[in-house]
Amino acid sequence: MPEPRRPHIFLSYSGDSEPFVESLALRLYGDARLAFWFGPWHSVPGEERLRDMEDAVATAEAAAVFIGPTRRLEAWQSEATRAALERRVEGSASFRVIPVLMPGASRPRRGDLPPFLRRFEPVELRAANDEQAYARLLSSLLGVGPGQLPSHLRARENRARIPRPRSGLFERGHAVVVGISAYAKLAPQPDAARNDAQDLRALLGDPSRCGYPNGQICTLLDAAATRDNIRKALTDLAAKTGPEDTAVLFFSGRAALAGGRAHLLPADVDPDDMEGSALPGAELLSLARSIKAGRFLLLLDAGADVLGGADEAREGGGLPESFYQGLAGGGRAVIAPARRGEASQVLPGMRNSLFAHHLFEALRGNARTLGDGYVRVFDLFRHLSERIPSRARQHPLFKAGPLEDDFAIALVRT
Structure with a gap:
């Protein structure tokens, strides 16, 4: 059952404000289920970003324009978004700006801001935990009075809840789970890669937890995770699923950049023939697009070890964001454990990677949810984003189309 449409919000910010705005975006989405375009989640780095922003402004019902201590807007923020925002302000009396x-910013002089901003009263966030100002911002974005906010949010949550299945199972859930610790021709991965896949499979198939029918979970571990078997598993997934289904692909293993292109490395990969034995990103995208499940989540823990081919130098630090963004959209969302330049970590004494450990927490009911017995994609991401950085220099990466449908990914017992 589709969830009710959420108000679209546009977030305008400068590059140095991005970490603060992202933390606020997590709250805005988690607390009020707002839909918005946010560059790190929805854009491919490059020129298309400006067009994406203009399109986002055109469909927005409100905009928050973030101003830092310098009180000035970056060039792309002041020029690219100003024209679009001005059109909305002039063309729609109901459009809110x-x-x-932000913390450290003083009230700007009138001359520091574009003319269309000067008429609006700002919200002053004196600190990241300024709850009174945060409530005022949320009220303004939603177009309700501060006194109405609690009841308004409760009503929104009630409308978004969906009934649990009578069978007690997540009947339309399908998954392909791949974990590779032992490679035929590469140094072994930590055992956590295999453990993560084993434990996820057990959790998904547990009728007292996630409730996936066991016949709808394909698991490939170590030697079984050949390129042919991974291809077949995804081809079979495409044949079994349709618009009413939910699909998950989990991959924990290694990745490569060969010939400038990203590849996932199956267990039988030949490091001297990456092009002929790895699974190219372009093929993974083609396979993903062939899967017509209405909701498809890709959990890809393949960024810690990026290897070059025989004639290419080792390049550490993860896969490019464009690889993940290329897989997202059209009902597909991607969550990876770390951004480029970071590693997916396994802490001493842990059976699972840090990413999988907190993913499992969320699937077991420890994440904030709507309380209707489901855990949704953004519930997972918010939980991972709150927990992982507190334990390591690691920040989960999220890519999706504009968030029209934060879909349920499994049952959860609360």
Whole structure:
């Protein structure tokens, strides 16, 4: 059952404000289920970003314009978004614009802001935990009075809840789970890669937890995770699923950049013939697009070890964001354990990677949810984003199309 449409919000910010705005975006989405375009989640690095922003402004019902201590807007923020925002302000009396003064920012002089911003009263966030100002911002974005906010949010949550299945199972859930610790021709991975896949399979198939029918979970571990078997598993997934289904692909193993292109490495990969034995990103994208499940989540823990081919130098630090963004959209969302330049870590004494450990927490009911017995994609991402950085220099990466449908990914017992 589709969830009710959420208000679209546009977030305008400068590059140095991105970490603060992302932390706020997590709250705005988690607390009010707002839908918005946010560059790190929805854009491919490059020129298309400006067009994406203009398109996002055109469909937005409100905009928050973030102003930092310098009180000035970056060139792309002041020029690319100003024209689009001005058109909306002039063309729609109901379109709301909220200037947001971030911690450390003082009220700007009138001359520091574009003319269309000068008429709006700002919200002043004196600190990241300024709850009163946060409530005022949320009220302004939703177009309700501060006194109405609690009841408004409760009503929104009630409308978004969906009934649990009578069978007690997540009947339309399908999964392909791949974990490779032992490679035929590469140094072994930590045992956590295999453990993560084994434990996820057990959790998904547990009728007292996630409730996936066991016949709808394909698991490939170590030697069984050949390129041919991974291809077949995804081809079979495409044949079994349709618009009413939910699909998950979990891959924990290694990845490569060969010939400038990203590849996932199956267990039988030949490091001297990456092009002929790895699974190219382009093929993975083609396979993903052939899977017509209405909701498809890709959990890809393949960024810690990026190897070059025989004539290519080792390049560490993860796969490019464009690889993940290429897989997202059209009902597909991607969550990876770390951004480029970071590693997916396994802490001493842990059976699972840090990513999988907190993923399992969320699937076991420890994440914030709507309380209707389901855990959704953004519930997972918010939980991972709150827990992982507190334990390691690691920040989960999320890619999706604009968030029209934060879909349920499994049952959860609360």
